[in-house]
Amino acid sequence: xxxxxxxxxxxxxxxxxxxxxxxxxxxxxxxxxxxxxxxxxxxxxxxxxxxxxxxxxxxxxxxxxxxxxxxxxxxxxxxxxxxxxxxxxxxxxxxxxxxxxxxxxxxxxxxxxxxxxxxxxxxxxxxxxxxxxxxxxxxxxxxxxxxxxxxxxxxxxxxxxxxxxxxxxxxxxxxxxxxxxxxxxxxxxxxxxxxxxxxxxxxxxxxxxxxxxxxxxxxxxxxxxxxxxxxxxxxxxxxx
Numbered sequence: 001x002x003x004x005x006x007x008x009x010x011x012x013x014x015x016x017x018x019x020x021x022x023x024x025x026x027x028x029x030x031x032x033x034x035x036x037x038x039x040x041x042x043x044x045x046x047x048x049x050x051x052x053x054x055x056x057x058x059x060x061x062x063x064x065x066x067x068x069x070x071x072x073x074x075x076x077x078x079x080x081x082x083x084x085x086x087x088x089x090x091x092x093x094x095x096x097x098x099x100x101x102x103x104x105x106x107x108x109x110x111x112x113x114x115x116x117x118x119x120x121x122x123x124x125x126x127x128x129x130x131x132x133x134x135x136x137x138x139x140x141x142x143x144x145x146x147x148x149x150x151x152x153x154x155x156x157x158x159x160x161x162x163x164x165x166x167x168x169x170x171x172x173x174x175x176x177x178x179x180x181x182x183x184x185x186x187x188x189x190x191x192x193x194x195x196x197x198x199x200x201x202x203x204x205x206x207x208x209x210x211x212x213x214x215x216x217x218x219x220x221x222x223x224x225x226x227x228x229x230x231x232x233x234x235x236x237x238x239x240x
Contacts, residue, residue: 002027003073006062008049008111009080011036013182014131017214018077023222027069031058031111032080049080049107050099059114066118075225076115077129078108078153081146083184087195089144097145104149109156116160116170125171127225130157132174134236142196154234161232173229175221176236181211212238 003026009015010030019028019042028042035044047058066074081104085092112128119126135143136150154174161172179185179202188202205211220237229235 002069002071004066004069004071005029005075005077006031006115007077007079008032008107010042013079013184014177014180014214014217015077015079016040017218018079018221021215021218021222023226024073026071026073026075029065049111050102052102052106055107055110055114059111059117062111062114063118066115066122070122072124073126074115074119074124075127075129076112077131078111079131080107081131081149083143083146083187086142086188086191088142100145101149104146105152108153112156112160112172116164116168119170120168126169128157128160128170128172129221129225130154130172130174132176132234134176136174136176140196140198142191142198157234158232161230164231169231171229171231173224173231173233173235175224176238177214177217177221178212178236178238179205179210180214180217181206182214185211 003024005022005026005028007015007019008031010019011032011034016036019030022028029045030036030042031045031047033048036042045061047054082100085096108130115128130153132154133150135147136154140147157172157174164170164172189206191199193199217237
């Protein structure tokens, strides 16, 4: 019997930092296209989460792993996300916009549902975490799909968290890590004001050394999970 941590998008950034700082002995699995560095020792399930056709097979694999391990503790963290395409709705590439909606909104809900299916009926401590953003509640012109996707995940957590309080007992949370020093932030700073009018704020945060490292955010997130929380919680790590 082995405890289990499954993280989408642990090939870099916050996901990789989370996988490297799990505070209890566990089998750690990344779900991403490229996978984590070979030196990490983290298992990799290759998947392009924008490809809906591959979701059923991926969920079957998760169900199989959980069924074989029967962990006393299991955590599923949906960290994978994308800002592309950055730009005003109706002015960006349609295919990229569709992929943004699929990855940032639908993938988390469907995989989260699959994890709940996998642990249903098992005895133990089980957590589902959706990585969210301040963009879920604040409008950022140029991020319409991204912000809407994060808002959808937050409300999914509220709803399913309420369900699990009635029956199931799995703890769910949507956690915003703050503005992190990652490749995604570098991508933001490269945008034009025409496509992303708020770009100056993010350039200033970088210039003034006010970005949080992924490692610091990961440590805070694990402390939240270790200390306990009410299912359905929406939390910004900058508030703790």
